[in-house]
Amino acid sequence: MPHDLQPSTALPSPGRVESYGFDGPSGVESRRALCDMFGGLRGEDIWSRACARAGVDASGPYSGAELSRVADRLIEEGGLASVIGRTLKIHALTFVELSHAEATR
Amino acid sequence: MSTGPMDAPGLSDAERARLEEIARLRIPELEHDHVLDAIVREAAEATGAPIALATAVLDDAQFFLAGHGVGGWLAAARGTPRSWSFCTHAIQGTEPFVIHDATEMPEHADNPLVRNDGVRAYTGIPLITGRGHAVGTLCVADGAAGTLSETQVAVLKELASRVIARLEERVQDGS
Numbered sequence: 117m118p119h120d121l122q123p124s125t126a127l128p129s130p131g132r133v134e135s136y137g138f139d140g141p142s143g144v145e146s147r148r149a150l151c152d153m154f155g156g157l158r159g160e161d162i163w164s165r166a167c168a169r170a171g172v173d174a175s176g177p178y179s180g181a182e183l184s185r186v187a188d189r190l191i192e193e194g195g196l197a198s199v200i201g202r203t204l205k206i207h208a209l210t211f212v213e214l215s216h217a218e219a220t221r
Numbered sequence: 222m223s224t225g226p227m228d229a230p231g232l233s234d235a236e237r238a239r240l241e242e243i244a245r246l247r248i249p250e251l252e253h254d255h256v257l258d259a260i261v262r263e264a265a266e267a268t269g270a271p272i273a274l275a276t277a278v279l280d281d282a283q284f285f286l287a288g289h290g291v292g293g294w295l296a297a298a299r300g301t302p303r304s305w306s307f308c309t310h311a312i313q314g315t316e317p318f319v320i321h322d323a324t325e326m327p328e329h330a331d332n333p334l335v336r337n338d339g340v341r342a343y344t345g346i347p348l349i350t351g352r353g354h355a356v357g358t359l360c361v362a363d364g365a366a367g368t369l370s371e372t373q374v375a376v377l378k379e380l381a382s383r384v385i386a387r388l389e390e391r392v393q394d395g396s
Contacts (some may be wrong), residue, residue, distance in 0.1 A: 153240075177374055194245050199244055199279050200251050202248075202279055203279045206283075210294070213293075
């Protein structure tokens, strides 16, 4: 079954912005969204190809900068993958910006 | 291999069709659009609101297509998680979605945008495409409680129709 191939939740979150109750993206959410959207096999393939084009090891864990690059490749892909890519980009930037603001407060 | 709805247990057919419409309009690829910038500026001027946005509600985020009066982390991120988005409520209907004072509403008072960023009033007009999908909103927000006049809401509705027209135009001319 395709869903057997959906990503585990083993990858760690990069951290949490306590004042916003916001967990930074780990990549697992996006991989799961791709699998929900396209089926497990194709979803994992789209993720792996985006990682390869971004120069990122698809097995993770991913830094924020790596996730941002993978997001850019998904956006370039067009179609429904681009929707998931833009969501990942916004989550990655939200985490960077809020964690920076919290650290300098 | 099937890639039909049976393989997407977390996504309704209606939501999938809505996201496909967002993809068709190439909204996720949108970086900057001067026409949308001008429309949100008009929205702020017509309503007196300090913040005006054209947004798209994605699968798990809201995306700012154009913004007026938005600064700090919101401008840098060009969006927020969907769970913080008032626009996600606005696209559930076809009429303007109005919040007079979010701090007085238990369902919104704990929203980080209210608690940490000071948003209190919101009016969002759903952006409904010709195919009937609500892809986002034209909205205004304020740090002071309040409600727009009927005339101001009418202006926002007209501007929302221009946002949809612009999104369609971008696809047709490939810009």
